[in-house]
Amino acid sequence: MSQKGLSDFFEKYIGAKSIFINKAALQSAYHPQTIPHRDMEIEAIASILAPALKQEKPSNLFIYGKAGCGKTLCLRHISRELEANAARHNIPLKVLYMNCKLKKVADTEYRVIAQLSRELGKAIPPTGLPTDEVYKIFEQAVEADKxxxxxxxxxVDQLVKKIGDEILYSLTRINEGLSQSKISLVGISNDMVFLAALDPRVKSSLSEEEIIFPPYNAIQLQEILYQRARLAFSEGAIDHGVIEKCAAYAAREHGDARRCLELLRVAGEIAERANHQRITIDHIDEADEKIERDRLMIILKTQPKQSQAALYSILTISSDKKTTIFTGDVYELYKKICDRIGLRPLTQRRISDIIAELDMLGIINVKVISKGRYGRTREITLSVDQATLPRMRKILEESLSL
DNA sequence: GTCAATTCACATGAAAGAGACCACGGTCTAGTG
DNA sequence: CTAGACCGTGGTCTCTTTCATGTGAATTGACGA
Structure with a gap:
């Protein structure tokens, strides 16, 4: 493109009528005015938490539901209202929200408590203090808050899976040392069986109340999409059947509204980039592929070198021969690869874990099988599209400088 | 042919180490009045 | 005299290694029909 052409391009870009008018309405951080199809749940949660407005400690609450079924959204909505009401009537009430999945923020006991203390206005160093010291600071901060x-x-399930349920126990116990203040816990979890695995003591004190969020069905998803699409897109930017298709895609995956909205947004971006005036059903298909592909590539790029080498080993074996792959084969090749690129090879024990991690990420499929006399091992198959294999290999080769 | 024991090749668990990062208090050093 | 540099100690956190134990079915070998 010549310089003149570039200028024209930008001119045209600015002049072009965008199909978006407010893209934020499709992003997950967006808080809509109303939350459709969650009236019952909101009411239930509100009535459980309401005693806080009378300075009584509300019951601890556990909320379950699949990803993208509005748990977080509802709770944030309720806590905002709760805080606003408390402020209006001068009631001392605070809501601390913490996403335990965030790495480097809330994935260890120390960090969770430190983060909570910080939100109460205490400065806590990112490391260096004993954990019980941080607990003390937190307790004082809470007590001072009255x-x-x-x-x-x-x-929470992510948190407990990583560091155990002690932290929940400690948090519930803090109340015992408080006279001016009271703490109530609200746990949100995707995992329905999570509670069963908890220590009985923790379990009984934490699940004083439980609320289950059912997944959205396709019709409900459609309504949500229509509501957001009206805000996000300009008039007539969406073809017939697009919303329906979007909803159907997401309903297939346990009614994940977040994914649904992402699909629509990406489809919009694809349409816009291609200079189309309308989003069509084809754009949805394209968006679905793109989301999946991008997710995979990001995972690939952000893996540590060792995992990349292990994965590269798996990819190589699977393209060389069509037979099933076992841990031993992977490890042998992995060692050679390490040798070639000057990486210190890890032990088989660690590679075994790395393979399990790759399985968790959904890149490979792993099944533990017993081959009788010939031992027990993992049977590994790739769970990605054959078409994306060369691209994956290329990324890994670049990253490992092979 | 039947059945229990054996065996393989890892899986899986637990504990502990290495190295990075950080806070804190004490000591040293150089600059300032 | 004091601010800042520097050190040692003690703490967390992540990634690994080391050591130990577990596991499920093909294979083996003894036994009886």
Missing amino acids: GILLIVLDE
């Missing part, structure tokens, strides 16, 4: 404190732990 009032009801609601702690919302989003995706």
Whole structure:
């Protein structure tokens, strides 16, 4: 493109009528005015938390539901209202929201407590203090606050899976040392069986109340999409059947509204980039592929070198021969690859874990099988599209400088 | 042919180490009045 | 005299290694029909 052409391009870009008028309405951080199809749940949660407005400690609450079914959205909505009401009537009430999935923020006991303390205005160094010291600081901060404190732990299952349920126990125990304040916990979890695995002591004190969010069905998803699409897109930017298709895609995956909205947004971006005036059903298909592909590539690029080498080993074996792949084969080749690129090879024990991690990420499929006399091992198959294999290999080769 | 024991090749668990990062308090050093 | 540099100690956190134990079915070998 010549310089003149570039200028023209930008001119045209600015002049072109965008199909978006407010893209933010499709992003997950967006808070809509109303939350459709969640009236019952909101009411239930509100009535459980309402005692906080009378300076009584609300019951601890556990909320379950699949990804993207509005748990977080509802809770944030309620806590905002709750805080606003409390402020209006001068009631000392605070809600601390914490997403336990965030790496480097809330994935260890120390960090969770430190982060909570920070939100109460205490400065806590990122490391260096003993954990019980941080607990003490937190307790003092809570006590000094004088009032009801609601702690919302989003995706607690992730937290507990990583560091155990002790932290929940400690948090519930803090109340015992408080006279001026009270803490209530609200846990949000995707995992329905999570509670069963908890220590009985923790379990009984935490699940004083439970609320289950059912997934959205296709019709409900459609309504949500229509509501957001009206805000996000300009008039007539969406073809007939697009919303329906979007909803159907997401309903297939346990009614994930977040994914649904992402699909629509990406489809919009694709349409816009291609200079189309309308989003069509084809754009949805394209968006679905793109989302999946992008996710995979980001995972690939952000893996540590060792995992990349292990994965590269798996990819190589699977393209060389069509037989099933076992841990031993992967490890042998992995060692050679390490040798070639000057990486210190890890032990088989660690590679075994890395393979399990790759399985968790959905890049490969792993099944533990017993081959009788010939031992027990993992049977590994690739769970990605054959078409994306060369691209994956290329990324790994670049990253490992092979 | 039947059945229990054996065996393989890892899986899986637990504990502990290495190295990075950080806070804190004490000591040293150089600059300032 | 004091601010800042520097050190040692003690803490967390992540990634690994080391050591130990577990596991499920093909294979083996003894036994009886």
